[in-house]
Amino acid sequence: xxxxxxxxIGATGAYAFVLGCQAMQEFREEEIDVLKNKIxxxxxTAKDLETFVIELHEFVMREKSISLPPLVTLARSLADExxxxxxxxxxxxxxxxxxxxxxxxxxxxxxxxxxxxxxxxAPIRFAHYEGKKFKVFVDETRPRLQGMLTAWELAQEGxxxxxxxxxxxxxxxxxxxxxxxxxxxxRVIRDGTVTNKIGTLEKAIVAHHFGIPVYIxxxxxxxxxxLIDSEQIPIEFRSAEEVNEIHGETSKITISPLGSxxxxxxxxxxxxxxxxxxxxxxGILKAEELYPFYVDQINNNN
Amino acid sequence: xxxxxxxxIGATGAYAFVLGCQAMQEFREEEIDVLKNKIxxxxxTAKDLETFVIELHEFVMREKSISLPPLVTLARSLADExxxxxxxxxxxxxxxxxxxxxxxxxxxxxxxxxxxxxxxxAPIRFAHYEGKKFKVFVDETRPRLQGMLTAWELAQEGxxxxxxxxxxxxxxxxxxxxxxxxxxxxRVIRDGTVTNKIGTLEKAIVAHHFGIPVYIxxxxxxxxxxLIDSEQIPIEFRSAEEVNEIHGETSKITISPLGSxxxxxxxxxxxxxxxxxxxxxxGILKAEELYPFYVDQINNNN
Numbered sequence: 001x002x003x004x005x006x007x008x009i010g011a012t013g014a015y016a017f018v019l020g021c022q023a024m025q026e027f028r029e030e031e032i033d034v035l036k037n038k039i040x041x042x043x044x045t046a047k048d049l050e051t052f053v054i055e056l057h058e059f060v061m062r063e064k065s066i067s068l069p070p071l072v073t074l075a076r077s078l079a080d081e082x083x084x085x086x087x088x089x090x091x092x093x094x095x096x097x098x099x100x101x102x103x104x105x106x107x108x109x110x111x112x113x114x115x116x117x118x119x120x121x122a123p124i125r126f127a128h129y130e131g132k133k134f135k136v137f138v139d140e141t142r143p144r145l146q147g148m149l150t151a152w153e154l155a156q157e158g159x160x161x162x163x164x165x166x167x168x169x170x171x172x173x174x175x176x177x178x179x180x181x182x183x184x185x186x187r188v189i190r191d192g193t194v195t196n197k198i199g200t201l202e203k204a205i206v207a208h209h210f211g212i213p214v215y216i217x218x219x220x221x222x223x224x225x226x227l228i229d230s231e232q233i234p235i236e237f238r239s240a241e242e243v244n245e246i247h248g249e250t251s252k253i254t255i256s257p258l259g260s261x262x263x264x265x266x267x268x269x270x271x272x273x274x275x276x277x278x279x280x281x282x283g284i285l286k287a288e289e290l291y292p293f294y295v296d297q298i299n300n301n302n
Numbered sequence: 303x304x305x306x307x308x309x310x311i312g313a314t315g316a317y318a319f320v321l322g323c324q325a326m327q328e329f330r331e332e333e334i335d336v337l338k339n340k341i342x343x344x345x346x347t348a349k350d351l352e353t354f355v356i357e358l359h360e361f362v363m364r365e366k367s368i369s370l371p372p373l374v375t376l377a378r379s380l381a382d383e384x385x386x387x388x389x390x391x392x393x394x395x396x397x398x399x400x401x402x403x404x405x406x407x408x409x410x411x412x413x414x415x416x417x418x419x420x421x422x423x424a425p426i427r428f429a430h431y432e433g434k435k436f437k438v439f440v441d442e443t444r445p446r447l448q449g450m451l452t453a454w455e456l457a458q459e460g461x462x463x464x465x466x467x468x469x470x471x472x473x474x475x476x477x478x479x480x481x482x483x484x485x486x487x488x489r490v491i492r493d494g495t496v497t498n499k500i501g502t503l504e505k506a507i508v509a510h511h512f513g514i515p516v517y518i519x520x521x522x523x524x525x526x527x528x529l530i531d532s533e534q535i536p537i538e539f540r541s542a543e544e545v546n547e548i549h550g551e552t553s554k555i556t557i558s559p560l561g562s563x564x565x566x567x568x569x570x571x572x573x574x575x576x577x578x579x580x581x582x583x584x585g586i587l588k589a590e591e592l593y594p595f596y597v598d599q600i601n602n603n604n
Contacts, residue, residue, distance in 0.1 A: 167501025199469025
């Protein structure tokens with residue numbers, strides 16, 4: 001958790017792969033496979049990690065060389081592409097945000113979770129740069145309180161926002177204070193099923209009930225075109241301590257009674273029926289458009 | 303917040319009224335009205351407070367006396383009735399809980415929130431006493447983490463339970479781990495609309511989506527038969543500090559960045575369409591049965 005956020009994990013994984021190669025004496029396939037699996041296995045849910053590392057792994061296997069300069073160049077270009085993709089996500093979706101809107105976001109899908117700009121926060125940032133006046137409702141996002149990172153980013157930009165507990169989004173939706181939900185994602189599978197920070201499923205169901213659109217900001221590195229069965233999405237369970245303890249800068253507080261266990265799934269799975277659209281660098285797509293669009297892209301690139 | 307939980311607030315309010323009378327020199331209507339309004343206004347959302355205090359206030363006005371012995375007797379009998387009502391709620395609803403179930407509860411509606419037994423926790427307690435094996439999923443219930451009180455109560459009884467963050471209930475529902483939701487309530491109005499701890503609305507909507515029944519454990523002191531318009535339910539907003547700071551036994555941690563405001567509604571409003579039944583001492587009623595049943599009771603008592 002020194003690095004978090006699917007695209008940031010991906011870019012960091014790419015550099016980790018480069019550093020791993022640097023530590024090797026010579027090109028040896030088995031050792032490089034071990035390196036790849038170790039890095040990819042560090043965080044099972046976010047697809048970007050696999051996407052980035054596989055790209056470097058394939059390059060090394062093709063070249064049969066662990067010569068560093070081309071590896072560094074490739075890692076850097078992947079990171080730069082990721083940053084540019086976030087910028088385009090912002091440009092594509094900034095028009096979703098209109099004056100006087102309330103915009104809910106969950107977790108942190110900002111610059112701190114990506115190479116820059118963020119995914120969900122990119123449209124919010126760019127709408128703000130255009131002078132639009134709106135308010136962002138920031139879910140605190142227990143257990144790890146990533147909403148505080150979002151609040152910090154918004155405060156840096158001077159974007160109007162309010163932190164709310166994760167229990168309160170439904171209340172503000174019912175009161176008509178929220179007109180739009182935008183989140184990031186850790187993995188989108190072929191049919192558009194979204195894996196994202198725990199709580200996204202609840203927010204999406206509740207927003208759907210109130211007729212509020214839900215958009216997922218998604219770099220293509222997060223897309224998992226080959227996964228069809230949502231039951232095969234790996235969901236990381238993290239330690240009970242994340243629930244039972246709150247960490248401050250210099251101290252921690254235990255909030256749970258002794259002897260009470262906690263269960264801590266870090267992500268959940270939101271079916272496409274609750275998602276209004278997927279914000280990609282190429283435009284805002286519907287669930288059923290994702291896979292055909294992706295295949296077309298691949299074909300055009302080859 | 304030294305006292306919390308609608309029935310506990312009600313019983314405490316009754317004794318507060320007695321203490322207020324004790325501090326008076328003589329029976330003076332205006333002074334007694336001021337006392338009543340001051341106590342009732344201390345917590346606007348929970349109906350029980352008003353119910354308990356009005357009963358004592360009417361008694362004093364009828365007797366035109368603040369003589370303590372009969373007042374103490376009345377306050378004690380109201381508290382005893384409240385305890386007995388919780389016991390009956392437990393008896394009426396324990397059969398809802400079956401072996402191998404997962405039962406979700408939100409906030410604390412246990413002995414710590416009532417005179418004894420609890421409302422939502424009474425059926426859970428009594429099902430456990432009968433030897434049923436089930437697991438309680440305990441929402442931590444931010445911002446004030448009343449779920450930890452629930453966890454503590456369940457641990458005392460040796461009832462199997464797991465604490466989860468408020469974001470995770472939907473995940474466990476989707477996974478088929480939760481078959482029943484039971485919560486308490488702070489106020490139920492004529493049509494069955496439920497006011498309860500912030501987050502209840504989200505849990506009820508999500509449970510409804512997954513076809514999981516939601517029961518509200520309700521003493522009649524929580525019923526507000528004269529309130530028809532849910533928009534007139536008073537919702538208490540509490541301080542931003544409850545969101546921004548976590549308090550331990552001896553220290554506190556600030557979790558939010560400097561300069562980020564927070565908004566903190568303490569309760570939300572759940573429409574009757576999401577409630578399967580209302581557990582009363584007289585049985586489990588449907589929303590549309592509540593008011594007619596209440597009127598019948600009043601007529602039978604007169």
